[in-house]
Amino acid sequence: MASEAQQMEGMPIRQVTLYDNGFAVFQREKVIQGHGNIDLYFSSDHMKSVLESLQFNGDASTKVGNIAYEVTKPEASISLSSREPIVGLIRSLVGRMMSITFQDADNLEVIEGRVLGVDNSVHDPTSGNELEHVSILQEGGFMRMFPIKNIKNFHILEAQVQEDLAFSLDLRRMTGNDDHQKLSVFYSDIDTPQNLIARYGFQVTEFKSSYRMKLSDHPTNFQLDGLAIVHNTLDEDWNDISLKLVVGAPPIESKSRSISDEGIWQLKIKDLNGSYFNMRANPKDGVLKLKAKIAKTKGTSPFSFKLMFAGKAVEDGRLLSDYTIGNNATLIMASTSSTKGIQNRFGSSNQSQFVMASQDNLSCYQIPMHVTAKRKQKAIVPLLQAQLEGQKVYLYDESIRTGNPLCALLFENTTGRTLEGGSLQISNSDVFLGQGTLPTIHPGDESPPIPFAVELACEIAKGVDSTYLKPHHMCIERGTATVTRIHREITLYRIKNKSDKKMDFLLNHLFLEDYDLVQIPDVEEEEPVDITDRFYQFRFEVPANTEKKTFTVREEINDIKEYEIRDVQEDVLEKWVRDKLVDSKTERAVRDTFVIKMQINDIQRGIYEKESEIREVQSTQQHLRSNISALEGHEKEASKYIRSLAQEEDKLKSLQDAIKTDKQRKKNLEKKLTASVDVIEFKKDLPKSTADKL
Incomplete structure (x- = not known):
């Protein structure tokens, strides 16, 4: 396609920075001298973002006079056809000055004049056939006619016509790329060769992360290899480019699509100044999506604040339904770090609102080797290699699987970088053990248990008993009797370990809403090692070859029943x-x-x-x-x-x-x-x- 070839020849891409939210910054470079222009072609969907983010660097940046760009689909003034191109071109040049060389037998004759037109059927006495002839008006009023088949070459004498023809050829080369627009960069007065760098950004497809975890003979040593799957969605090859991948960028919102304020819940938000405003949301909306809507309303970044509910921060990677948030709930904005916006010589973007997070929140991966990714192709590039310390555990979570625990990994992110979420394959030497999903983990944070396989050698049965204990409080006043008693739910987990290895066991117990976890006095029982918005997590050891290990979880709530004394x-x-x-x-x-x-x-x-x-x-x-x-x-x-x-x-x-x-x-x-x-x-x-x- 013409546009890619012309871009490669005109000003090739040398560097690409991809953010995990789909935003990309491109850098083109070219050595220029004298005066002239560089033509680049962009999708009409990207042109506005390019114009609003375009900036020039390098020695030649001060010599850039202006840029010009198409705002409507261009039309050619000279008609070109793939069939009979000479005849079609001559027909389009009626009235133009031409120099045409004809050959008749062994004689060559050069004729200058204006093109009158083309006659389709003119009798040729030499051959007796009907031939196409071109008519030329020469100086002095002489008109001559020659068979088109005898034309050896011709020269367009008018400079404007030459430019029109070049423009028509450009459009022909862009056939099938009607949504592209041309942007021309004009420069002048460059005495010696100087480098010109152009940088701009727009939204493309997010890159995906993929990881390989290799377990060693030492049970706590893991090797983590990170890969990124990069998709070149453009109509231009990336040849031998410098590639940088950035993790931790906030989401992009575009004014071309209005932010939906629809939702079955109406939430009350308390801002940083203590004022309240309403925001609609749905139970399956992500916390980060709600923060993005709030940030848009308040004109800030979704990473400049956190949301508090019921006294604790809600996590960006969770859904609203993961918490006890409901209709008419109140969430409180609490300040975190500040944010910075991308600045450029043309001002900030109004179409793609990309807000850069503070540098502390970003992890940059500079790919050491240059990368080549052809148009519409994907490329797999290495992100990192790191040695980690962790543990292999066994996780039972009935929301994932019932009857058997899952083999899982726990580790601390000591890489110093943010690990973007992605697929995770686990192996031991050359043996494939399973596959899981790595969540986004910030530097220094511990991972949640990452399940990757089912442990069939362990079986778990669950039993539940519900009982009401004897009333423990009576109150009669104002004609109403209130009787309070405890409703207790007892959950028994019976664990059978048929393997010859002991298990470091994690049990996720989905707790009952508004119930309290209780323990029997003077009985030694496990305390939860973690409490989330959905479950209690217990950690204990299950010995090898255990026929039955019972783990009990007790939860209770005060059951209050009212009676009207007169009834x-x-x-x-x-x-x-x-x-x-x-x-x-x-x-x-x-x-x-x-x-x-x-x-x-x-x-x-x-x-x-x-x-x-x-x-x-x-x-x-x-x-x-x-x-x-x-x-x-x-x-x-x-x-x-x-x-x-x-x-x-x-x-x-x-x-x-x-x-x-x-x-x-x-x-x-x-x-x-x-x-x-x-x-x-x-x-x-x-x-x-x-x-x-x-």
């Missing part, structure tokens, strides 16, 4: 008495409420019965009124129904008066019940039970 029944009070939660005085006071409630219930039953009688009376009245209406004009026959209707009216009024009296009695008793309930106050604490139900 307490006889069986509940009897249970409180048996459990010695109330004294005799409180028992009598509660029983007194039973008497009042019984009286209220009796009155309510009487009301229901009277209301039923009222409905019968009303039904009878309706029947009597129908009979009286039917006997209209027969007063003697209707008189007995009228007397009966009067009797039913008296009965109805009596019932209604009785109900009114009962409701008043009930109301008085309910007031008495409320008063009796409100005066009952009692508190008692009992010793907490420690017995396990196994």
Whole structure:
């Protein structure tokens, strides 16, 4: 493709710096002299970033006058065709001055003049065929016609036409690269050969890290080899370039795509000044993604602060769902180190907001040998070789695998550099042992357990028992009784080690939300060696050839149950008495409420019965009124129904008066019940039970 060839000839790439967030800084170099221009071609997606980050260095940098670049797709003024290129070119040069050399038999003739055009079918008396002829207008008004097949060469005499033709050829060479734009660097007044360096940056594909860990005969000595997989996504070869890889850069945000503020959670963020603002997020969002959104809102770097939740910092590599963060949760920004921005002669970038982390947060890997990566190819380059000290352990985490532990490695990052996360292959001498994933580990940090294989010689069974212990606290006040007891979850891990080697065992126990880890007094038990937002991690030894080793984890929470005293029944009070939660005085006071409630219930039953009688009376009245209406004009026959209707009216009024009296009695008793309930106050604490139900 033309653009790559022209770039290589014009100003080749000599150095590439790749950041692990996908940003790349390119350096081109060329020795120049005199005056002229250098043409470079870039994807239209990259042109804005190039312009905003472009800077010049070297002895010739002061001689750069300006740069010019295309903002729209260029069009050629001279038409070129791959078929019959001479004929097509001559057709495009109508009216232009040309010098054409013709050969007729053994004679050569040079003609100068303006091109009038091309005739397709002109009879040639010599051959008798129809041939294409070019017509030339010479000085003095002479017009001549010659067969195109007799043209030996021609010369374009107008300089502007020569430039137009060169431009058309450039566009033809870029066929299939319509999204490329040309950038021209103009220089002048350079007396002696001087070096010009151009540097610019834009986002490309992130490089990937891959590691090899070799275990030695010494159980604590590891050899770590790091590799980087670099992808040249450009349409230009990287030939013998100097390559630098940088780990620890913050993420890139582009204004070409707006930062999404969508999410099912609304979080409250307290900034460094103590002010609050809202930010939306989803449970599966990463902490670093949330920090990037916050940084964009506050105009800072996501690495200039940390987020605190529930008194501790949340880690960049984790998900929000890994913590107990939920809707309407509050997170607090806390300051860390400052950040610096990339500065250049054209100002800071508005399209790709790349914020450089402080140098303490970056690890640079200068590849010692020059690298060649052809366009659209990937290259594997060595990052580091280091000797580390660590341990081989056995990790059981049921969120990863149930039934068997995993072989895992623990080590401290003593390389002095940040280890970018990537795949990790483990071997012993020439034997492949397994594969895992290395997380990002900063200098001096210890790695988490890195699992790489399943240990089938060890089997683990898990049992869970849930029990409620006896109540240990009773409180009665303001008409409510609160009974507190312990809900205990006991998890038993039964470990069977069938191998002839002892195991340095790590157990990740996924804890229950809001439960506390407890231990039985006077019983020696393992303490957690690590507590994360998801699990307790215990570390202990499992002897070789062990048929059963039991490890117990106890968790408990206070189970609080409330009772409205006015709704307490006889069986509940009897249970409180048996459990010695109330004294005799409180028992009598509660029983007194039973008497009042019984009286209220009796009155309510009487009301229901009277209301039923009222409905019968009303039904009878309706029947009597129908009979009286039917006997209209027969007063003697209707008189007995009228007397009966009067009797039913008296009965109805009596019932209604009785109900009114009962409701008043009930109301008085309910007031008495409320008063009796409100005066009952009692508190008692009992010793907490420690017995396990196994």
